Amino acid sequence: MNPKATPMFETRASGQSSLSIVLGLIHEHRAITRSEICSLTGLSRSTVAKLVTTLVDLGFASDTGAEQIDRVGRPSMGVDASKEMLAISVHPEVDYLEVKAVAFDGTIVHSEKRLYDEPIGAYQAVADMVQVIDRLVAELEVSDTSYRILGIGVIVPGQINSSTGIVRQAPHLQWSEFPIRDLLTERLSMPVFVANDASLGCKAEMAYGAAKGATDVVYMHGTSGIGGGVFMNGTELKGFRGYAAELGHMRISSGKELDYSGIRGTLEALVRRDDLETVLGLKNVSDEDLEIALLNNRTPESTALARRQLEALGIATANLANIFNPEVFVLAGFLRFLYRFDQNYFHRVIKKHAIPAVLEGMQVFVNELGTNSLAIGASELVFQEAIADPAKYGKRK
Amino acid sequence: MNPKATPMFETRASGQSSLSIVLGLIHEHRAITRSEICSLTGLSRSTVAKLVTTLVDLGFASDTGAEQIDRVGRPSMGVDASKEMLAISVHPEVDYLEVKAVAFDGTIVHSEKRLYDEPIGAYQAVADMVQVIDRLVAELEVSDTSYRILGIGVIVPGQINSSTGIVRQAPHLQWSEFPIRDLLTERLSMPVFVANDASLGCKAEMAYGAAKGATDVVYMHGTSGIGGGVFMNGTELKGFRGYAAELGHMRISSGKELDYSGIRGTLEALVRRDDLETVLGLKNVSDEDLEIALLNNRTPESTALARRQLEALGIATANLANIFNPEVFVLAGFLRFLYRFDQNYFHRVIKKHAIPAVLEGMQVFVNELGTNSLAIGASELVFQEAIADPAKYGKRK
DNA sequence: TTAGTTTGTTTAGACCACATACAAACAAGC
DNA sequence: GCTTGTTTGTATGTGGTCTAAACAAACTAA
Numbered sequence: 001m002n003p004k005a006t007p008m009f010e011t012r013a014s015g016q017s018s019l020s021i022v023l024g025l026i027h028e029h030r031a032i033t034r035s036e037i038c039s040l041t042g043l044s045r046s047t048v049a050k051l052v053t054t055l056v057d058l059g060f061a062s063d064t065g066a067e068q069i070d071r072v073g074r075p076s077m078g079v080d081a082s083k084e085m086l087a088i089s090v091h092p093e094v095d096y097l098e099v100k101a102v103a104f105d106g107t108i109v110h111s112e113k114r115l116y117d118e119p120i121g122a123y124q125a126v127a128d129m130v131q132v133i134d135r136l137v138a139e140l141e142v143s144d145t146s147y148r149i150l151g152i153g154v155i156v157p158g159q160i161n162s163s164t165g166i167v168r169q170a171p172h173l174q175w176s177e178f179p180i181r182d183l184l185t186e187r188l189s190m191p192v193f194v195a196n197d198a199s200l201g202c203k204a205e206m207a208y209g210a211a212k213g214a215t216d217v218v219y220m221h222g223t224s225g226i227g228g229g230v231f232m233n234g235t236e237l238k239g240f241r242g243y244a245a246e247l248g249h250m251r252i253s254s255g256k257e258l259d260y261s262g263i264r265g266t267l268e269a270l271v272r273r274d275d276l277e278t279v280l281g282l283k284n285v286s287d288e289d290l291e292i293a294l295l296n297n298r299t300p301e302s303t304a305l306a307r308r309q310l311e312a313l314g315i316a317t318a319n320l321a322n323i324f325n326p327e328v329f330v331l332a333g334f335l336r337f338l339y340r341f342d343q344n345y346f347h348r349v350i351k352k353h354a355i356p357a358v359l360e361g362m363q364v365f366v367n368e369l370g371t372n373s374l375a376i377g378a379s380e381l382v383f384q385e386a387i388a389d390p391a392k393y394g395k396r397k
Numbered sequence: 398m399n400p401k402a403t404p405m406f407e408t409r410a411s412g413q414s415s416l417s418i419v420l421g422l423i424h425e426h427r428a429i430t431r432s433e434i435c436s437l438t439g440l441s442r443s444t445v446a447k448l449v450t451t452l453v454d455l456g457f458a459s460d461t462g463a464e465q466i467d468r469v470g471r472p473s474m475g476v477d478a479s480k481e482m483l484a485i486s487v488h489p490e491v492d493y494l495e496v497k498a499v500a501f502d503g504t505i506v507h508s509e510k511r512l513y514d515e516p517i518g519a520y521q522a523v524a525d526m527v528q529v530i531d532r533l534v535a536e537l538e539v540s541d542t543s544y545r546i547l548g549i550g551v552i553v554p555g556q557i558n559s560s561t562g563i564v565r566q567a568p569h570l571q572w573s574e575f576p577i578r579d580l581l582t583e584r585l586s587m588p589v590f591v592a593n594d595a596s597l598g599c600k601a602e603m604a605y606g607a608a609k610g611a612t613d614v615v616y617m618h619g620t621s622g623i624g625g626g627v628f629m630n631g632t633e634l635k636g637f638r639g640y641a642a643e644l645g646h647m648r649i650s651s652g653k654e655l656d657y658s659g660i661r662g663t664l665e666a667l668v669r670r671d672d673l674e675t676v677l678g679l680k681n682v683s684d685e686d687l688e689i690a691l692l693n694n695r696t697p698e699s700t701a702l703a704r705r706q707l708e709a710l711g712i713a714t715a716n717l718a719n720i721f722n723p724e725v726f727v728l729a730g731f732l733r734f735l736y737r738f739d740q741n742y743f744h745r746v747i748k749k750h751a752i753p754a755v756l757e758g759m760q761v762f763v764n765e766l767g768t769n770s771l772a773i774g775a776s777e778l779v780f781q782e783a784i785a786d787p788a789k790y791g792k793r794k
Numbered sequence: 795t796t797a798g799t800t801t802g803t804t805t806a807g808a809c810c811a812c813a814t815a816c817a818a819a820c821a822a823g824c
Numbered sequence: 825g826c827t828t829g830t831t832t833g834t835a836t837g838t839g840g841t842c843t844a845a846a847c848a849a850a851c852t853a854a
Contacts, residue, residue, distance in 0.1 A: 018811075035832060045833065047811050066819080066832095073831025074819040159754055168754045216637045230720075232636065237629055239722025240613045243755045244629075246719040251649055251712055251750055315648055322643040323627075323720065325636025353648055357556055357565050358640045415841080432801060442802065444842055463801095463850080470800025471850040795854100802849070810841085818833070824826085 016388075018043060022051045023387045026061050026081050028207070030105045033067050033076035052079055058394025059148060060085060060104065060386075081105035084147050085386070086140070088133060089378035091155040091197075092125045094172050099132050100372070101140070101149075102379035106208070108372055109147075110136060122167075122175040129154075130187045150386050150393050151191035153378030154180060155200055157223070162242040165194045172224055193381040197221065198332075199236065199245065200377025201367065202229030205330050207380055209373065210365035214328040218320050220247055220313075222333035226268045230324060252315045270312035273334045279305045291337035306341045313338065314349025317364075321350065325358045332367035339366060413785075415440060419448045420784045423458050423478050425604070427502045430464050430473035449476055455791025456545060457482060457501065457783075478502035481544050482783070483537070485530060486775035488552040488594075489522045491569050496529050497769070498537070498546075499776035503605070505769055506544075507533060519564075519572040526551075527584045547783050547790050548588035550775030551577060552597055554620070559639040562591045569621055590778040594618065595729075596633065596642065597774030598764065599626025602727050604777055606770065607762035611725040615717050617644055619730035623665045627721060649712045667709035670731045676702045688734040703738045710735065711746025714761075718747065722755045729764035736763060 021041055026032055037048050055061045056079075064078035085104035091097070095117075101110035114128065133152065140147040158170025165181020184192045202211075202219035211217045219229040228247030230237040237244045248268035273290070277283055279302045280293045294302065317329060331339045339346055343364075351359065367373065386393035419434055426433075434445045452458045453476075461475035482501035488494070492514075498507035511525065530549065537544040555567025562578020581589045599608075599616035608614045616626040625644030627634040634641045645665035670687070674680055676699045677690045691699065714726060728736045736743055740761075748756065764770065783790035 033832095038832090044812055046813090046835080049833065050811090070821085071831085072821050072829075074833075076832060159752070169752075232629065232634055232641075233632065235630065237721070239629065239755070240724035240759070241722055241754070241757065243752070244720065244722040246722075246752055246755065249719045249752055250716050253650070319647050320720075322646045323641065323717075324634070325638055325641040325643075327637035355556070355640070355643055355646055357638070358636070358643065360638060362637070430801095435801090441843055443804080443844090446802065447841090467852085468800085469798075469852045471802075473801060797854085798852085800849100800851080802847105804847080805845085806843100807845105808841105808843075810839105812838080812840100814836085814838100816833105816835085818831100820831080821829090823828085 018047065019051055019054065019390050020387050022048065023055055023060055023390050026055065026079055027104060027383055027387060029081075031064075031078060031080045033078050035076035037079070055079075055390065055394075058390055060390060060394060083107065083109075084145055086147050086149045087379035087382035088136065088149060088152050089155060089375040090129050090133070090152060091374055091378070092129070092173060093157065094119055097125065097128055097132070098375075099129070099136065100375040101136065102375055104150075104383060106376070108375065110140075111375075112136075119174065122173070122178045122180070125173075126180065126183050126187075129184065133188060148395065149190060151193060151382040152184060152188060153200075153381040154184065154192065154194045155197050155374045155378050156180070156194055157197045157227070159243050159246070160194050160196050162193075162195055162238060165192070167194070168243070191382070191385065193378075193385065195378070195381055196227065196229070196245075197374055198227030199229040200374050200381065201332055201369075202231060202330065202377070203236070203380050204369050204373045204377035205332075205367055206231060208376065209368040210330050211328040216324065216327040217330060218247075218324055218326040218328075219330040219332065220316075220335055222271065222273060222331075222335035222338070224273060226271060226335070230326075232324065232326075247316070247320065250316055250319065252312060252319065267312060267316040271309045271316075271335070271338070275305060276302075276309070276334065276338070287334060287337075290334060291340075294337055294341055306338060307345060309338055310342060310346050311349050314346050315353050317346075318350045318353035321354045321358045321362060326362060329362065329364045330367055331364065332373075336366040339364070415444065416448050416451065416787050417784050419445065420452055420457055420787050423452065423476055424501060424780060424784060426478075428461075428475060428477050430475050432473035434476070452476075452787065452791075455787055457787060457791060480504065480506075481542055483544050483546045484548055484550055484776035484779035485533065485546060486550045486552060486772040487526050487530070488771055488775070489526070489570065490554065491516050494522065494525055494529070495772075496526070496533065497772040498533065499772055501547075501780060503773070505772065507537075508772075509533075516571065519570070519575045519577070522570075523577065523580050523584075526581065530585060545792065546587060548590060548779040549581060549585065550597075550778040551581065551589065551591045552594050552771045552775050553577070553591055554594045554624070556640055556643070557591050557593050559590075559592055559635060562589070564591070565640070588779070588782065590775075590782065592775070592778055593624065593626070593642075594771055595624030596626040597771050597778065598729055598766075599628060599727065599774070600633070600777050601766050601770045601774035602729075602764055603628060605773065606765040607727050608725040613721065613724040614727060615644075615721055615723040615725075616727040616729065617713075617732055619668065619670060619728075619732035619735070621670060623668060623732070627723075629721065644713070644717065647713055647716065649709060649716065664709060664713045668706045668713075668732070668735070672702060673699075673706070673731065673735070684731060684734075687731060688737075691734055691738055703735060704742060706735055707739060707743050708746050711743050712750050714743075715747045715750035718751045718755045718759060723759060726759065726761045727764055728761065729770075733763040736761070 022037055025037055025040055034048050038045055056063055060082050062080050064080050066075040067078045082104045086101050089100045097114045099112055100108055103109050156167055156170055157172055159168040161168060167175050167178040167180050169176050181192050181194045198221040201221050205211045206217055215234040217231045221227045226248030228245040230245045250267050251265045252267055253265040418438055422434055422437060423429055431445050435442055453460055457479050459477045461477050463472040464475045479501045483498050486497045494511045496509055497505055500506050553564055553567055554569055556565040564572050564575040564577050566573050578589050578591045595618040598618050602608045603614055612631040614628045618624045623645030625642040627642045646663050648663050650662040
């Protein structure tokens with residue numbers, strides 16, 4: 001019956017199944033006991049037992065022996081997240097292509113970086129991705145462990161329509177209107193997910209970094225421009241078409257400075273990594289070197305510039321605090337050491353421009369996760385999809 | 398068993414029950430047929446039949462006869478939203494207190510306004526609310542229809558912590574740190590919900606007004622200050638403590654004008670209703686009169702001021718577009734006719750300051766709902782709660 | 795009157811999670 | 825070493841929710 005029911009609305013009674021919830025816990029904790037799952041979810045022991053065995057059957061988890069703890073009562077059986085389920089992260093940048101394989105338990109199984117002498121076009125980049133991944137898949141297949149790849153997560157430094165998988169604008173890569181997801185799906189025959197780099201950085205910091213446990217987070221990442229990621233109530237702010245959280249283009253001053261998009265007085269126009277390098281007499285140095293130079297070689301000029309930038313950043317932060325009332329604010333990239341240059345001044349600026357109420361309990365952190373941050377975020381993109389529908393992504397149908 | 402399970406995490410398998418989904422549809426459509434419910438939800442006919450009868454038993458809906466339509470096949474039975482389930486909206490303002498009763502089918506059953514010669518304090522306002530509501534309840538009890546009041550929705554022009562029900566700051570009322578929800582709950586013995594006025598205006602416009610059907614909406618309401626409401630992906634942006642969406646305090650200029658909170662260069666400092674009145678030689682006039690004066694008596698001075706304000710509003714809108722990528726932007730209060738003064742100019746400003754991608758498909762509307770907008774929003778506050786747990790709020794336990 | 799369509803109703807069954815009861819595995823105390 | 829109390833795993837029956845299938849009911853169109 002119901003042949004042409006076509007539920008036009010997505011309203012389905014299913015909700016989030018208990019299987020997904022338990023799998024999410026296993027993924028989040030990497031290792032957890034059955035009894036912990038009981039107390040965290042409120043599910044009964046019998047239900048948890050059944051769910052865990054199906055997850056083990058699906059290959060997402062492995063049963064470990066009884067956990068040894070000095071406590072009264074029967075020790076609970078442990079459950080480990082699978083080391084064989086993989087997500088592959090792909091990160092194209094101006095001068096390199098980085099590919100990593102992340103296991104469901106968070107370990108980085110594989111990592112490689114292909115360097116480019118000069119920027120390559122979008123289509124060439126896709127060809128390279130396919131080549132690298134195909135070889136990686138072949139390597140993994142002949143290895144001792146029986147790996148299983150759940151999908152690909154692509155990290156794009158630019159605006160993405162996450163529902164269509166089209167790169168709208170990636171100014172530094174000089175890509176535009178590029179349907180990267182469909183191109184990769186076609187040639188790789190596995191699920192491909194695409195997201196903005198800052199969004200993935202935020203996701204990773206929330207899962208395992210500075211914002212762990214927080215549900216309302218604003219994240220700002222400074223590279224050449226300033227990218228943003230926002231999670232409210234645990235879910236990502238995507239907006240109508242998926243271009244939300246373009247925080248760098250927020251106008252905060254009536255000045256005439258232009259940013260990368262030709263808009264005046266924006267955060268991105270006022271807080272520029274290039275200017276910091278210039279005032280310190282540097283050019284094209286790494287974040288580490290720039291941090292050392294900025295924090296240790298303080299000149300009147302560099303101090304004045306850093307303060308100006310900190311003021312702009314503080315005003316932007318206050319604006320965002322008023323708008324979002326976040327629990328945690330995370331500063332990444334060069335904003336990390338701009339903040340460290342004079343964090344007291346930064347907090348004074350915020351206090352001056354934000355409503356007192358929104359600052360109560362708000363915390364400012366710098367990013368904790370290092371080089372693998374984006375890869376972990378990209379793997380989360382894949383894993384969260386698998387967690388939402390374990391039966392579909394698991395081993396035996 | 399499981400006596401001290403204490404599920405520390407809220408993760409519960411329940412999800413949104415089908416009963417809630419169907420009740421939501423009935424409330425949204427006011428009148429709907431069983432077969433429409435089937436196709437909208439994807440539920441089977443037998444399930445829908447059972448759910449509808451329980452909802453009728455609970456008093457939320459009434460079964461109507463077969464709907465008469467010229468179509469092949471057996472006509473489907475109609476279901477109407479109850480006219481007896483009520484929510485009471487309470488709106489304290491500087492010079493009045495307005496109380497309305499809204500039925501579950503959206504009709505305004507009762508409406509009254511008590512005027513004040515001079516501002517009254519918070520405690521006196523609560524005493525008046527209790528008095529008015531007690532009398533209203535008594536009146537409704539002796540009426541022909543057997544009304545049933547589900548709860549109270551309080552509309553507050555100020556910052557609210559919606560989880561604690563405390564008014565943090567209501568500058569015009571001169572209330573601060575006032576636990577209005579607990580005070581009312583104590584004296585009225587029914588569920589009380591409190592929310593910000595702009596948030597409720599947005600909720601109402603999304604349910605039955607300019608933003609109907611949209612899921613990503615930014616709403617700005619201009620009265621003395623500028624309040625905001627934001628809904629992303631269908632859910633309200635509340636933030637960590639519930640103070641999110643303070644859009645009026647966004648800083649967009651480096652000018653020295655102060656706003657009501659003493660912050661410089663903010664939207665609220667640049668777009669002021671008072672200034673519009675002054676330039677037109679008016680004082681304390683109604684929105685209707687100000688609109689007529691602004692649109693019909695165009696002087697060089699008023700045009701210049703309106704343009705300056707429109708530019709500031711446009712920059713703020715562009716910022717918010719970049720941040721939220723909304724589907725619909727709703728302008729209410731005096732922003733409504735400020736926009737109408739020169740909407741082409743407004744759109745030009747937006748185009749200049751926003752990323753092109755976020756403007757695709759974005760629509761700017763003025764509010765559609767009139768005087769009952771806030772009451773409807775406040776009733777939604779109560780009704781959504783009842784819809785989430787029909788068994789709790791229904792007639793027979 | 796007949797055929798085709800659409801909806802309401804009844805019945806049996808699948809699925810999920812729970813409570814209960816019992817067994818198993820531990821620490822602490824005697 | 826034995827008992828007691830605690831905590832967890834497992835097996836079984838039950839209740840709730842939703843579905844599929846089959847049939848009856850109510851309509852249009854010819």
